[in-house]
Amino acid sequence: MEKLNQLYEGKAKKVFATDDPEVLLVSYKDDATAFNGIKRGTIAGKGAINNRVTNYMMQLLEKEGVPTHFVKELSDRETLVKKVTIVPLEVIIRNISAGSFSKRCGVEEGIVFDEPTIEFSYKNDELGDPLINAYHAVALKLATWDEIETIKTLAFKVNSFMKAFFKKVGVDLVDFKLEFGRLSDGTIVLADEISPDTCRFWDSETHEKLDKDRFRRDLGHVEDAYQEMMKRIFGE
Numbered sequence: 001m002e003k004l005n006q007l008y009e010g011k012a013k014k015v016f017a018t019d020d021p022e023v024l025l026v027s028y029k030d031d032a033t034a035f036n037g038i039k040r041g042t043i044a045g046k047g048a049i050n051n052r053v054t055n056y057m058m059q060l061l062e063k064e065g066v067p068t069h070f071v072k073e074l075s076d077r078e079t080l081v082k083k084v085t086i087v088p089l090e091v092i093i094r095n096i097s098a099g100s101f102s103k104r105c106g107v108e109e110g111i112v113f114d115e116p117t118i119e120f121s122y123k124n125d126e127l128g129d130p131l132i133n134a135y136h137a138v139a140l141k142l143a144t145w146d147e148i149e150t151i152k153t154l155a156f157k158v159n160s161f162m163k164a165f166f167k168k169v170g171v172d173l174v175d176f177k178l179e180f181g182r183l184s185d186g187t188i189v190l191a192d193e194i195s196p197d198t199c200r201f202w203d204s205e206t207h208e209k210l211d212k213d214r215f216r217r218d219l220g221h222v223e224d225a226y227q228e229m230m231k232r233i234f235g236e
């Protein structure tokens with residue numbers, strides 16, 4: 001498959017066309033941003049780690065019956081994915097209180113919920129990705145009710161699988177963000193990435209943060225946290 005022109009450059013990834021109109025090439029960068037791009041930096045080796053972790057999780061999820069955009073890992077930073085139109089929703093699942101939930105609801109971080117929660121943000125940088133509900137998403141024609149139902153079912157399935165997967169390697173899956181896309185025939189598939197950029201991972205024993213919050217909150221040892229997650233997942 002041939003890599004053609006760049007179509008898009010996001011905060012953490014670049015997207016290129018290929019000679020197959022239904023397939024795109026994603027290239028993961030070491031660039032990191034937070035607070036809607038206000039804080040900027042680099043995390044050495046992040047691109048390669050996020051590429052590998054995302055592809056591994058997507059392949060495991062496919063086996064669990066979650067359709068994804070994954071096609072083929074090409075190199076340490078580059079992956080072929082199915083072309084989708086992204087549903088402009090950030091789908092956030094939470095198992096434990098943290099981050100914007102704690103802030104908005106005025107509760108400490110670390111409260112373990114009896115059941116996972118789901119929320120949607122409207123993916124719109126100018127508005128700062130505002131929290132919306134499913135009715136708002138349908139009113140704005142971001143998704144249909146059928147698509148919302150599919151997305152909810154898939155997101156909770158991803159959570160059940162990943163929560164158990166990470167527990168086995170001594171990591172609590174606190175929360176994470178997913179994005180979904182539509183294939184040309186309208187099928188909803190899991191897209192974007194699943195990585196320490198988009199999940200909160202806490203060591204089950206020490207509760208040490210092993211994710212991008214180390215960058216967002218200037219906690220230091222950012223690269224070490226990403227490397228530690230590689231070790232937990234791949235044993236290296």
Ligand code: TMP
Binds near residue numbers: 092098175176199200
């Ligand atoms: P939040 O607590 O800041 O709303 O974040 C919830 C989860 O979503 C957390 O695991 C980090 C992830 N996330 C992203 O992947 N991208 C974003 O832009 C934000 C704000 C959060």
Ligand code: ASP
Binds near residue numbers: 011035036037038
């Ligand atoms: N990547 C997001 C941004 O720069 C925010 C985040 O992950 O915290 O806005």
